[in-house]
Amino acid sequence: MKYQSQKIALAYFIVAMALFAVQIIVGVTIGYIYLNPHFLADLTPFNVLRMLHTNSLIVWLLTGFFGATYYIIPEEAEREIESPAIAYLQLAILVLGTAGVVVTYLFDLFHGNFLLGKQGREFIEQPLWVQLGIIVAALMFLYNVTMTVLKGRKTAVANVLLLGLWGIAIFFLFVLYNPDNLSLDKMFWWWIVHLWVEGVWELVLAAILAFLMLKLTGVDREIVEKWIYGIAALSLFTGILGTGHHYYWIGTPGYWQWIGSIFSTLEVVPFFAMVLFAFTMVWKGQRNHPNKAAMLWALGCAVLAFFGAGIWGFLHTLAPVNYYTHGTQITMSHGHLAFYGAYVCINLAFITYAMPKLLGREPYNQVLNMVSFWVMSGGMAFITFALTFAGAVQVHLQRVQGNAFMEVQNQLGLFYMLREGAGVVVLIAVLLYLYTVFVPRTEEVISTQPAE
Amino acid sequence: MQTKSAARNIFFGGTIFFFVIFVGLVAHSYSYIVTTSTNVKTLTEAVAHGKKIWEENACIDCHTILGEGAYYAPELGNVCKRLGGKDAVMGMIEARQENEEDTRQMPNFNIKGKDLEDLAEFLCWTSTIKTQNWPPNEAG
Numbered sequence: 075m076k077y078q079s080q081k082i083a084l085a086y087f088i089v090a091m092a093l094f095a096v097q098i099i100v101g102v103t104i105g106y107i108y109l110n111p112h113f114l115a116d117l118t119p120f121n122v123l124r125m126l127h128t129n130s131l132i133v134w135l136l137t138g139f140f141g142a143t144y145y146i147i148p149e150e151a152e153r154e155i156e157s158p159a160i161a162y163l164q165l166a167i168l169v170l171g172t173a174g175v176v177v178t179y180l181f182d183l184f185h186g187n188f189l190l191g192k193q194g195r196e197f198i199e200q201p202l203w204v205q206l207g208i209i210v211a212a213l214m215f216l217y218n219v220t221m222t223v224l225k226g227r228k229t230a231v232a233n234v235l236l237l238g239l240w241g242i243a244i245f246f247l248f249v250l251y252n253p254d255n256l257s258l259d260k261m262f263w264w265w266i267v268h269l270w271v272e273g274v275w276e277l278v279l280a281a282i283l284a285f286l287m288l289k290l291t292g293v294d295r296e297i298v299e300k301w302i303y304g305i306a307a308l309s310l311f312t313g314i315l316g317t318g319h320h321y322y323w324i325g326t327p328g329y330w331q332w333i334g335s336i337f338s339t340l341e342v343v344p345f346f347a348m349v350l351f352a353f354t355m356v357w358k359g360q361r362n363h364p365n366k367a368a369m370l371w372a373l374g375c376a377v378l379a380f381f382g383a384g385i386w387g388f389l390h391t392l393a394p395v396n397y398y399t400h401g402t403q404i405t406m407s408h409g410h411l412a413f414y415g416a417y418v419c420i421n422l423a424f425i426t427y428a429m430p431k432l433l434g435r436e437p438y439n440q441v442l443n444m445v446s447f448w449v450m451s452g453g454m455a456f457i458t459f460a461l462t463f464a465g466a467v468q469v470h471l472q473r474v475q476g477n478a479f480m481e482v483q484n485q486l487g488l489f490y491m492l493r494e495g496a497g498v499v500v501l502i503a504v505l506l507y508l509y510t511v512f513v514p515r516t517e518e519v520i521s522t523q524p525a526e
Numbered sequence: 527m528q529t530k531s532a533a534r535n536i537f538f539g540g541t542i543f544f545f546v547i548f549v550g551l552v553a554h555s556y557s558y559i560v561t562t563s564t565n566v567k568t569l570t571e572a573v574a575h576g577k578k579i580w581e582e583n584a585c586i587d588c589h590t591i592l593g594e595g596a597y598y599a600p601e602l603g604n605v606c607k608r609l610g611g612k613d614a615v616m617g618m619i620e621a622r623q624e625n626e627e628d629t630r631q632m633p634n635f636n637i638k639g640k641d642l643e644d645l646a647e648f649l650c651w652t653s654t655i656k657t658q659n660w661p662p663n664e665a666g
Binding site for chain 1 (some may be wrong): 529530533534537538540541544545547548551552554555556558559560563564566569573575578579580581582583584585586587588590591592593594595596597598599600601619620626628629630631633651652655656657658660661663664665
């Protein structure tokens with residue numbers, strides 16, 4: 075850690091990891107409800123738990139991005155963060171908002187109130203006051219990091235990172251627009267959801283990955299920066315019109331079936347470029363960095379994002395295929411591996427890299443950390459396979475043969491059991507990961523050569 | 527140095543290019559939605575209020591509507607056609623709220639009276655949206 079204000083990241087990572095634990099615990103609970111639908115049915119119904127599962131995921135990933143940015147920007151701009159006080163205030167607002175959301179969902183407070191009650195559009199169910207708070211926090215954050223960069227060294231990594239973060243804030247403003255016409259509502263709702271995860275989030279992902287490659291492999295900045303602009307370009311060139319794959323069946327014109335099919339197929343390309351980038355950098359790099367676990371997570375991120383977002387996305391993105399798979403367990407399988415591979419892994423990679431520096435110790439607990447990578451990734455892959463098979467059966471029975479929804483669901487029990495078993499394995503791996511990053515050890519298991 | 531600034535210029539120029547096309551197509555889609563695929567004349571106060579009821583109870587975090595949602599409970603974009611009209615939809619919601627014997631039990635949201643009727647209005651309006659013939663069959 076070269077700059078004092080990088081320490082801000084530590085507070086963000088602690089919050090992010092706490093929410094990560096909540097997300098997975100709730101996820102395992104939901105998985106159990108699939109097997110025993112009456113579990114908690116009167117206390118906290120499925121929809122409430124599902125909101126907590128998805129919302130905590132989104133918030134912790136963003137909190138992780140904010141933390142990573144506060145860590146990266148000082149090193150890139152070569153100066154301290156403009157105002158650490160603003161950074162901590164921003165975190166306080168986010169924590170307050172998150173607590174407000176949890177309490178509002180759990181106890182259904184202020185039901186129907188336009189300002190204080192939950193709003194109930196998927197993923198953006200937060201009460202309006204929380205959304206306004208998020209916007210304020212985002213503005214504080216953007217001011218803080220943008221000023222730091224403007225007054226300091228300007229690098230491609232910082233540029234792409236900032237552009238991604240500005241995009242996140244700008245597209246989030248669409249939460250304020252909720253037309254009565256469901257088709258219009260859906261069309262612009264995707265401006266938040268798709269243009270985030272298949273657009274500007276990819277820029278953040280590429281920037282964090284590039285920063286890690288710079289530090290871990292010691293490859294020339296010049297080479298890394300060329301790659302990062304290339305990956306960012308591929309992401310947005312394909313991802314923007316790739317939004318079309320959500321415009322097939324919501325009342326939008328038929329031409330989206332062509333545009334969506336073509337451009338979202340090409341969305342595989344930036345993810346493949348990230349795989350090539352990460353492995354080429356490691357191959358070219360001269361540095362033997364002691365933090366092997368961070369390297370494993372970073373490479374794992376590139377590969378799993380390629381499979382989860384790329385391959386599993388392509389699996390059901392062509393319009394004639396999507397006509398049958400839209401809104402089935404196939405979608406679920408893709409959602410789980412894509413979020414895990416791309417955004418969970420990049421956060422865990424960065425935290426694995428930064429935590430020893432933030433806590434002022436060598437990268438101890440590496441072996442256990444790497445074990446947690448394999449167990450967690452194996453578990454997530456198993457969940458994905460189970461849901462993919464469930465989806466294939468569901469598509470045939472429901473979409474081809476026309477059997478009723480619940481009749482079909484009742485036949486998928488085996489897959490849901492397999493999924494739940496793998497979910498428990500993931501939870502164990504998450505607890506193991508948290509232990510390895512937060513609890514210091516006094517000796518390293520594998521001997522490491524001194525860096526460089 | 528040369529190639530890096532070229533890469534950057536391609537990135538910014540191309541992004542603007544694709545975003546402008548996207549905005550143009552979305553603008554066209556907007557007018558398609560309000561003139562062709564949805565019926566704005568039948569989008570009454572009741573339908574709008576029904577959508578609020580749909581949202582306030584976070585129905586989408588179990589059900590799907592036009593294929594989007596939580597995949598835990600049946601598709602409702604075509605429920606009005608599947609059950610055969612507004613009254614049947616109202617009857618179904620009432621029955622589901624009270625029946626605790628279902629495999630996947632719907633919570634009792636206590637939706638009744640005008641709220642219940644408007645929710646059904648919203649679902650029946652939704653079933654009139656022209657969705658390129660999705661879903662493939664009545665099962666949704």
